[in-house]
Amino acid sequence: MSRQEIAAATGLSFATVANLVAELLEAGVLLESGHEESKGGRPRAQLAVNAQRGALVGIDVAETSVRVELFDLALTALRSVSLPLPQAGVSPEEVIATIAAGVEALMDDTNSPPPILGAGVCVPGLVEREGGVSVFSPYWSWRDVPVRSLLAERLPMPLYLDNPLKASAVAEMWFGAGREVENLLVVTLRSGVGVGIAVDGALYRGATNSAGEWGHTCLVPGGRECRCGRLGCVEAYVSTRGIVETVRELDERSPLLDPEEATVVSSVARAWTEGNPVAVETVTRTARYLGLASADLLNLFNPQTLVLGGWVADCLGEPLLRQTREVIAERALPATLQALTLQLSNVPGQPVTLGAATFALEGFLNDRATFGAVAAGRRAARAAKGRTS
Numbered sequence: 290m291s292r293q294e295i296a297a298a299t300g301l302s303f304a305t306v307a308n309l310v311a312e313l314l315e316a317g318v319l320l321e322s323g324h325e326e327s328k329g330g331r332p333r334a335q336l337a338v339n340a341q342r343g344a345l346v347g348i349d350v351a352e353t354s355v356r357v358e359l360f361d362l363a364l365t366a367l368r369s370v371s372l373p374l375p376q377a378g379v380s381p382e383e384v385i386a387t388i389a390a391g392v393e394a395l396m397d398d399t400n401s402p403p404p405i406l407g408a409g410v411c412v413p414g415l416v417e418r419e420g421g422v423s424v425f426s427p428y429w430s431w432r433d434v435p436v437r438s439l440l441a442e443r444l445p446m447p448l449y450l451d452n453p454l455k456a457s458a459v460a461e462m463w464f465g466a467g468r469e470v471e472n473l474l475v476v477t478l479r480s481g482v483g484v485g486i487a488v489d490g491a492l493y494r495g496a497t498n499s500a501g502e503w504g505h506t507c508l509v510p511g512g513r514e515c516r517c518g519r520l521g522c523v524e525a526y527v528s529t530r531g532i533v534e535t536v537r538e539l540d541e542r543s544p545l546l547d548p549e550e551a552t553v554v555s556s557v558a559r560a561w562t563e564g565n566p567v568a569v570e571t572v573t574r575t576a577r578y579l580g581l582a583s584a585d586l587l588n589l590f591n592p593q594t595l596v597l598g599g600w601v602a603d604c605l606g607e608p609l610l611r612q613t614r615e616v617i618a619e620r621a622l623p624a625t626l627q628a629l630t631l632q633l634s635n636v637p638g639q640p641v642t643l644g645a646a647t648f649a650l651e652g653f654l655n656d657r658a659t660f661g662a663v664a665a666g667r668r669a670a671r672a673a674k675g676r677t678s
């Protein structure tokens with residue numbers, strides 16, 4: 290788009306846009322991609338992100354695997370690799386080694402690897418961003434693991450640590466439903482469950498970056514045991530593990546059951562289309578749990594849009610959405626419902642790795658070093674001008 294179009298879209302003055310664009314051009318982040326005729330005036334330069342300027346890495350550490358994805362500077366996905374993690378009691382060293390192996394595999398895949406400008410790393414649970422520390426991960430009972438400094442010994446690039454709920458919300462804000470609205474909730478349903486929150490167009494993190502741990506709010510007093518050690522958490526009902534539990538409650542010998550929790554969810558989705566009674570009832574109960582828990586969220590936040598994402602939503606899709614909507618309609622307050630759009634995630638690709646790469650891009654753009662040469666060049670130019678005048 291042209292500078293004029295950017296000014297119109299952002300509400301910034303043309304002069305401000307021109308200054309910022311000049312810096313971004315000089316830093317190689319943008320390039321002029323052509324010219325567009327304008328009525329009566331000079332042709333307008335068309336600007337584009339310089340995708341070849343460097344690469345960004347998005348890393349999603351999930352319970353059973355690590356996914357590493359390489360993006361260009363325009364955040365187009367280039368290549369990805371998924372590596373399995375050992376089944377139980379995974380140590381930080383094993384996760385660090387797996388991440389490093391994933392990044393190396395992607396780099397080995399090409400003859401001339403692009404310079405990597407940064408990597409975003411998402412680990413489940415509570416994360417302290419500034420220090421790059423995994424404060425608590427319920428999956429592996431990690432406490433205060435300095436993930437970023439451990440990784441820095443293996444990966445020579447700027448590293449940004451966060452959690453998958455925040456990454457999913459940012460992916461939705463940049464590439465999905467969040468492009469259209471300012472107040473957004475992004476529910477992630479997979480091994481872990483939680484919500485990413487955007488308020489007035491900005492990601493809401495809370496005092497210690499732990500906002501959104503909705504998976505561990507109580508849905509059923511005295512209910513199912515949750516991994517966090519408490520009883521009746523939302524996560525114990527609507528995560529992949531929760532769905533396995535629901536199938537087991539309905540029929541403990543169901544052929545839908547499988548050692549892999551993720552496989553059970555995709556089997557339920559397939560069996561639902563064939564009218565399998567256990568699958569049909571599992572989806573109905575899951576929607577009931579999800580609708581009740583979501584109605585509370587909606588009454589609290591009054592968002593314009595609630596997005597359902599993650600493996601469970603990807604597999605169960607429309608049937609889950611439709612039935613959840615019915616439960617929400619019974620439970621949420623009328624004023625809350627009036628403003629609400631409920632939808633499945635439409636982010637292209639994998640939201641967590643995309644969001645993680647977005648954190649790396651934000652880091653790169655916020656890094657003074659990116660524009661250090663530009664600023665130094667301007668100072669030198671000003672000084673030279675001062676001497677001649």
Ligand SMILES: [Zn+2]
Binds near residue numbers: 506522
């Ligand atoms: Zn819990």
